[in-house]
Amino acid sequence: MFHPLRVARIERTVGPGGAGDTVALTLAVPPELRPVFRFLPGQHLTIRHITPDGTELRRNYSLCNPAPPPGSAEPGPAELTIGIRRIAEGGFSSYAVTRLTEGDTLEVMPPAGRFTLVPRPGRFAAVTGGSGITPVLSMAASLLAAEPTARFTLLRSDRTAASAMFLTETADLKDRYPGRFQLISALTREDRQAGLAGGRLDAGRLAGLLPRLLPVGEVTGWYLCGPLGLISAARQALAKLDVPGERVHAELFHAEDAPLPPAAPVPGRELARDAEVSATLDGRSGSFPVRDGETLLDAVLRGRPDAPYACKGGVCGTCRARLLSGEVHMDRNYALEPAELDAGYVLACQSHPLTAEVRLDFDA
Numbered sequence: 001m002f003h004p005l006r007v008a009r010i011e012r013t014v015g016p017g018g019a020g021d022t023v024a025l026t027l028a029v030p031p032e033l034r035p036v037f038r039f040l041p042g043q044h045l046t047i048r049h050i051t052p053d054g055t056e057l058r059r060n061y062s063l064c065n066p067a068p069p070p071g072s073a074e075p076g077p078a079e080l081t082i083g084i085r086r087i088a089e090g091g092f093s094s095y096a097v098t099r100l101t102e103g104d105t106l107e108v109m110p111p112a113g114r115f116t117l118v119p120r121p122g123r124f125a126a127v128t129g130g131s132g133i134t135p136v137l138s139m140a141a142s143l144l145a146a147e148p149t150a151r152f153t154l155l156r157s158d159r160t161a162a163s164a165m166f167l168t169e170t171a172d173l174k175d176r177y178p179g180r181f182q183l184i185s186a187l188t189r190e191d192r193q194a195g196l197a198g199g200r201l202d203a204g205r206l207a208g209l210l211p212r213l214l215p216v217g218e219v220t221g222w223y224l225c226g227p228l229g230l231i232s233a234a235r236q237a238l239a240k241l242d243v244p245g246e247r248v249h250a251e252l253f254h255a256e257d258a259p260l261p262p263a264a265p266v267p268g269r270e271l272a273r274d275a276e277v278s279a280t281l282d283g284r285s286g287s288f289p290v291r292d293g294e295t296l297l298d299a300v301l302r303g304r305p306d307a308p309y310a311c312k313g314g315v316c317g318t319c320r321a322r323l324l325s326g327e328v329h330m331d332r333n334y335a336l337e338p339a340e341l342d343a344g345y346v347l348a349c350q351s352h353p354l355t356a357e358v359r360l361d362f363d364a
């Protein structure tokens with residue numbers, strides 16, 4: 001369900017072209033909605049925006065301010081901050097960067113997402129690319145404030161120093177927690193005076209670099225966030241360094257309109273024709289016919305416009321549902337971890353029926 005939240009502050013930053021192409025947007029949460037907007041470090045907000053021609057856009061943005069500590073008596077956050085980089089003309093990001101003003105209202109869904117770090121003792125590390133810094137900034141700030149013995153290493157990669165988001169905020173963490181927060185910056189499109197030499201962080205480079213930065217085997221949680229190339233490279237490097245897969249968590253940042261690899265074909269199976277999907281959502285169930293070629297999400301949306309989704313690209317995980325019976329084929333999956341797949345979860349926006357009847361539970 002979407003709630004109207006007022007834009008309390010907009011901080012514009014200077015981008016590579018000299019004009020502001022990113023903003024830090026702070027939304028005010030009225031007292032009655034604070035419990036609804038409690039969040040875990042790493043979670044995101046979904047914003048709904050209607051363009052002048054009536055098209056509905058939904059975009060996810062990670063929260064980057066610290067989360068209230070676990071068990072805190074606070075009813076919930078009074079403010080929420082997200083970082084937005086302008087990606088394409090005509091999309092929500094260009095509207096937010098160029099036209100949105102303080103006092104405007106946005107329609108916002110409560111925080112969601114399972115790419116989270118609940119503060120606890122231990123050593124944690126993150127590899128981020130570009131705007132992938134946003135959820136990790138919240139994770140590091142929340143962890144270091146809540147757990148006096150926890151340590152966090154951040155390897156952030158940006159194209160150029162001028163394009164890097166939240167540079168001041170990450171530098172502040174280094175000043176505030178000098179013994180517990182380690183910051184390494186890499187620039188892929190320019191050389192710098194200090195830090196790593198320029199160039200892409202590929203799997204070979206990361207596998208050589210990480211053991212020189214920290215005791216890899218002692219890290220209990222790895223958090224990878226950014227574009228597909230960086231996430232794949234970091235996964236390969238960590239596998240090479242014998243890091244168990246269950247310690248590695250990833251969130252792909254899919255820039256608006258950026259192409260994803262093509263969907264994989266169905267391996268030796270025919271999609272079911274004249275299929276029907278039964279779906280449970282907010283405790284109510286219904287059945288919906290699935291038209292040839294459409295996804296289960298689109299079939300459900302015709303009867304239940306409140307079905308959850310944001311990217312429709314297999315990236316954000318908002319449309320996650322549990323498959324209770326039947327079989328489906330997913331075009332692509334960049335959101336669900338292996339344990340979730342084993343537990344029977346699917347992405348409704350990527351699922352097509354392989355059997356005539358399919359049952360989904362969005363509440364599970």
Ligand code: FES
Binds near residue numbers: 309316318319320349
């Ligand atoms: S709506 Fe984003 S993964 Fe399905």
